[in-house]
Amino acid sequence: MIIIKDLCKNYGDNSVLTDVNLSFEAGLVYGVVGPNGAGKTTLFKCIAGIIPYSGEITCMLDNLKNHMGFLATEPYFMSFITGREYLQLLCNARNIHVKNFDDSNIFDLPLDRYATNYSTGMKKKLALMGILLQKNQIFILDEPFNGVDVQSNLLITEIILTLKALHKTLIISSHILSTLTDVCDFFIVLKDGRIDSNVDLEAFKEIEKEMRKTEIGNKIEKLGLR
Ligand code: ADP
Numbered sequence: 747m748i749i750i751k752d753l754c755k756n757y758g759d760n761s762v763l764t765d766v767n768l769s770f771e772a773g774l775v776y777g778v779v780g781p782n783g784a785g786k787t788t789l790f791k792c793i794a795g796i797i798p799y800s801g802e803i804t805c806m807l808d809n810l811k812n813h814m815g816f817l818a819t820e821p822y823f824m825s826f827i828t829g830r831e832y833l834q835l836l837c838n839a840r841n842i843h844v845k846n847f848d849d850s851n852i853f854d855l856p857l858d859r860y861a862t863n864y865s866t867g868m869k870k871k872l873a874l875m876g877i878l879l880q881k882n883q884i885f886i887l888d889e890p891f892n893g894v895d896v897q898s899n900l901l902i903t904e905i906i907l908t909l910k911a912l913h914k915t916l917i918i919s920s921h922i923l924s925t926l927t928d929v930c931d932f933f934i935v936l937k938d939g940r941i942d943s944n945v946d947l948e949a950f951k952e953i954e955k956e957m958r959k960t961e962i963g964n965k966i967e968k969l970g971l972r
Pocket of ligand 1: 757760762780781782783784785786787788789
């Protein structure tokens with residue numbers, strides 16, 4: 747279980763996260779939604795321990811970082827490193843021995859090409875494959891469905907459901923609400939760095955209906971489409 751207590755994060759004078767209190771249990775999938783700039787990525791970076799923050803983030807496991815796989819929106823790769831070398835590096839970090847990466851290359855990635863030359867979707871799939879091979883307990887996936895083809899999206903959805911069945915903790919952000927509602931048990935709505943709501947699937951569907959009403963309103967009529 748991960749417990750977040752009174753989390754705050756500022757960038758200079760800009761308060762990005764304010765008084766965030768949350769808990770995440772194993773065997774459940776949590777969806778984090780909110781408009782651009784709401785603070786989703788910043789929240790993920792705080793949990794992943796990538797950036798400093800005030801407040802407390804604790805976990806039942808000895809050292810959260812050693813059990814967590816973080817998929818960034820735009821994964822970063824060092825120059826002149828092939829996909830295969832990248833996977834080897836991630837496995838080395840966890841002392842995991844994989845005989846042949848080709849056997850687990852479910853996304854058909856060109857593993858002997860430089861990762862920096864991969865397309866956006868391929869980079870995301872390589873980074874995801876890396877954290878899966880690490881056999882982490884906790885997965886933070888920032889926009890896992892973005893920029894990835896339909897076939898891979900189906901596969902990623904199944905991967906998420908399989909990890910849930912394996913009693914892992916999953917925290918996911920996405921703007922594709924229909925995909926999120928397919929996999930998530932709970933939904934955290936962030937607004938201006940604060941938790942606007944933290945609800946189950948049924949309650950989120952109501953919130954989604956309201957969102958549609960308020961966001962779309964009469965905007966289409968204003969276009970005067972004929
Ligand atoms: P989201 O993921 O919900 O779109 P972010 O967490 O990326 O939102 O950003 C939240 C706010 O924090 C935005 O106003 C963004 O401009 C600001 N922000 C994010 N990263 C930085 C940074 N490194 N320096 C300054 N401001 C940042």
